[in-house]
Amino acid sequence: MTITLNSPLDMHLHLRDGEMLKTVAPLSSHSFAGAIIMPNLVPPITSIEALLEYKSRILSSTCRDRFEPLMTLFFRDDYSYEFLKEAKKEISALKLYPSGITTNSEGGVSSMDIEGLRDVFEAMSELEIPLLVHGETNGFVMDREKEFVSVYEQFAKNFPRLKIVMEHITTKESAELLGRYENLYATITLHHLYITLDDVAGGLLRPHLFCKPIAKRAEDRDALLDLALSAHPKVMFGSDSAPHPIDKKESCGCAAGVFTAPIALQALASLFEKNDNLQNLQAFVSENAREIYGCEPLSKEVTLEKTPFLVPDSYGGVVPMFAGEELDWSIKSVS
Amino acid sequence: MTITLNSPLDMHLHLRDGEMLKTVAPLSSHSFAGAIIMPNLVPPITSIEALLEYKSRILSSTCRDRFEPLMTLFFRDDYSYEFLKEAKKEISALKLYPSGITTNSEGGVSSMDIEGLRDVFEAMSELEIPLLVHGETNGFVMDREKEFVSVYEQFAKNFPRLKIVMEHITTKESAELLGRYENLYATITLHHLYITLDDVAGGLLRPHLFCKPIAKRAEDRDALLDLALSAHPKVMFGSDSAPHPIDKKESCGCAAGVFTAPIALQALASLFEKNDNLQNLQAFVSENAREIYGCEPLSKEVTLEKTPFLVPDSYGGVVPMFAGEELDWSIKSVS
Numbered sequence: 001m002t003i004t005l006n007s008p009l010d011m012h013l014h015l016r017d018g019e020m021l022k023t024v025a026p027l028s029s030h031s032f033a034g035a036i037i038m039p040n041l042v043p044p045i046t047s048i049e050a051l052l053e054y055k056s057r058i059l060s061s062t063c064r065d066r067f068e069p070l071m072t073l074f075f076r077d078d079y080s081y082e083f084l085k086e087a088k089k090e091i092s093a094l095k096l097y098p099s100g101i102t103t104n105s106e107g108g109v110s111s112m113d114i115e116g117l118r119d120v121f122e123a124m125s126e127l128e129i130p131l132l133v134h135g136e137t138n139g140f141v142m143d144r145e146k147e148f149v150s151v152y153e154q155f156a157k158n159f160p161r162l163k164i165v166m167e168h169i170t171t172k173e174s175a176e177l178l179g180r181y182e183n184l185y186a187t188i189t190l191h192h193l194y195i196t197l198d199d200v201a202g203g204l205l206r207p208h209l210f211c212k213p214i215a216k217r218a219e220d221r222d223a224l225l226d227l228a229l230s231a232h233p234k235v236m237f238g239s240d241s242a243p244h245p246i247d248k249k250e251s252c253g254c255a256a257g258v259f260t261a262p263i264a265l266q267a268l269a270s271l272f273e274k275n276d277n278l279q280n281l282q283a284f285v286s287e288n289a290r291e292i293y294g295c296e297p298l299s300k301e302v303t304l305e306k307t308p309f310l311v312p313d314s315y316g317g318v319v320p321m322f323a324g325e326e327l328d329w330s331i332k333s334v335s
Numbered sequence: 336m337t338i339t340l341n342s343p344l345d346m347h348l349h350l351r352d353g354e355m356l357k358t359v360a361p362l363s364s365h366s367f368a369g370a371i372i373m374p375n376l377v378p379p380i381t382s383i384e385a386l387l388e389y390k391s392r393i394l395s396s397t398c399r400d401r402f403e404p405l406m407t408l409f410f411r412d413d414y415s416y417e418f419l420k421e422a423k424k425e426i427s428a429l430k431l432y433p434s435g436i437t438t439n440s441e442g443g444v445s446s447m448d449i450e451g452l453r454d455v456f457e458a459m460s461e462l463e464i465p466l467l468v469h470g471e472t473n474g475f476v477m478d479r480e481k482e483f484v485s486v487y488e489q490f491a492k493n494f495p496r497l498k499i500v501m502e503h504i505t506t507k508e509s510a511e512l513l514g515r516y517e518n519l520y521a522t523i524t525l526h527h528l529y530i531t532l533d534d535v536a537g538g539l540l541r542p543h544l545f546c547k548p549i550a551k552r553a554e555d556r557d558a559l560l561d562l563a564l565s566a567h568p569k570v571m572f573g574s575d576s577a578p579h580p581i582d583k584k585e586s587c588g589c590a591a592g593v594f595t596a597p598i599a600l601q602a603l604a605s606l607f608e609k610n611d612n613l614q615n616l617q618a619f620v621s622e623n624a625r626e627i628y629g630c631e632p633l634s635k636e637v638t639l640e641k642t643p644f645l646v647p648d649s650y651g652g653v654v655p656m657f658a659g660e661e662l663d664w665s666i667k668s669v670s
Contacts, residue, residue: 071655073467075663105541107638120479121568140531140532140534140537140552140553141532141533141536168491175601196475197475197476197477198476199477200536201536201549202475202476204588204590205540205542205545205586205588205589205590205591206587206588206589207540207542207587207589208587210536210540214536219477220477223652249587250585250586251585252541252543252584252585252654252658253538253539253540253541254541254542255539255540256539256540256541286525319587323587
């Protein structure tokens with residue numbers, strides 16, 4: 001059995017910089033036609049100049065493949081209309097982080113007060129720049145996303161022309177929000193379709209499955225599965241693949257992030273096939289994103305076949321999800 | 336400022352065996368007069384012979400101190416009355432583990448069905464042997480203890496003469512149970528008085544704070560604090576100090592357990608003093624246990640003083656709680 005995916009897209013990807021960029025970028029560009037690139041470097045990407053330099057470093061790391069990095073700026077509440085109008089030519093979206101909520105988010109927004117954000121949100125609405133949001137409060141770790149629901153509602157109600165993407169949703173409450181506001185969209189990761197907190201901390205503690213937002217309950221995962229497997233038109237695949245060197249994961253303070261880029265399509269095919277929804281995978285990994293972002297990806301055909309794929313223990317010192325385990329599907333060819 | 340504790344007792348302690356026993360046992364025997372010793376070795380302690388041999392290994396590891404290991408057997412539902420009558424001379428309690436629920440609990444009880452446990456529970460009631468329970472179901476990791484409440488209620492109702500200790504409680508529901516059944520008691524650890532899941536997984540993931548039961552919410556911790564700081568007469572200190580070598584903690588599958596034995600009294604004094612309850616510490620770490628178990632500990636005076644104590648990074652390769660941090664109180668003398 002095989003399936004051919006046309007121009008798969010990863011709508012939420014961390015490529016980092018320097019040596020790590022060189023290690024991980026080719027693993028994404030091999031099997032994806034494009035990806036939304038997160039701007040949370042140190043320092044974050046907040047100028048067009050820095051963005052273009054970063055894009056060019058990405059392109060030189062992925063030059064062997066047809067791959068388009070869809071660039072984003074790190075949200076700041078003092079961006080002017082003129083700046084955004086200029087930026088619009090180079091970016092696909094702005095990414096908003098509440099301050100301190102995840103890896104390298106220290107320079108993020110410290111208050112979700114609508115009035116402080118109004119000018120930028122109105123400019124983005126006008127310029128049709130999507131807003132990507134890491135939607136967590138700084139409350140109790142299991143409640144952070146649920147507590148952010150009211151912020152999403154405020155955003156969606158007050159800025160009806162602003163396209164808002166709830167990034168890497170992990171709760172049934174976020175899933176339900178999609179139906180309530182026309183201008184709310186979502187990405188879902190691979191790992192949140194597979195795991196719950198039990199997989200992270202129910203037996204032995206598994207640092208390579210530790211991520212932000214943290215994996216939740218079975219009913220939350222099931223709500224995400226319903227959206228993904230049915231390829232709900234407001235939902236896109238975004239891996240949130242987030243590489244850390246092994247010594248930052250297996251340590252006394254383990255960084256958040258699951259590394260899935262090189263195994264994502266294989267694991268998605270396995271999951272969709274097991275649930276008899278293989279026919280919806282194309283929409284989940286590409287069509288929905290094209291529709292939502294209004295973008296036309298580079299052409300790329302990725303053929304997967306139902307042949308066991310033994311996931312490597314590490315890719316250049318970065319441990320992937322399913323390391324050492326076997327997935328049902330493997331990549332047969334890319335053209 | 337100083338406080339002198341008379342015969343502090345640790346009513347829930349893991350000493351392991353072999354080299355680890357030799358490393359950690361002296362750290363408990365230095366500052367405690369006695370401790371309830373957990374029987375979950377590999378294989379678990381289920382015979383009087385194995386128990387006496389283990390006790391003698393403990394005593395030779397602690398021979399420089401006045402220290403009494405209060406031995407326990409690993410609960411089995413096929414112990415006979417005659418066996419328990421004989422065992423009673425050597426043991427302080429039986430420890431019941433649901434199968435597979437924590438480190439080395441694989442041989443535990445697989446069903447909490449009262450009928451299957453009746454004979455042993457009746458024999459224990461008759462012989463006045465306390466039942467110590469690791470009270471978790473195999474449900475979702477944050478719900479396991481709460482789901483066990485109905486089991487505790489069944490046990491308490493059906494065996495009113497059986498003294499039941501809910502070990503290392505972590506939830507407000509368990510705290511509330513104490514008031515509802517005369518024959519229910521509890522131990523509380525040091526770490527569950529200090530941390531919530533946010534400390535384990537809210538920022539970086541901290542494997543040295545990963546334990547079973549997992550730390551819960553702030554309202555749960557506060558309910559435990561109320562019990563401990565007021566030295567509720569049905570509550571005893573039990574560290575559940577559980578050493579693992581550093582490579583079993585900082586690894587791709589981190590074992591559950593927080594190592595607190597050598598820093599427990601200092602951290603308890605700091606906590607009780609900060610909350611203006613220093614006068615209740617003696618009851619929490621000794622008197623309540625004597626009353627509940629009806630035991631008379633060896634005499635030992637431990638004087639603590641309010642002088643900073645820099646917690647070592649490691650004790651023989653085992654990382655303690657608060658490693659590298661400073662506690663307000665230190666041990667001044669032991670006599």
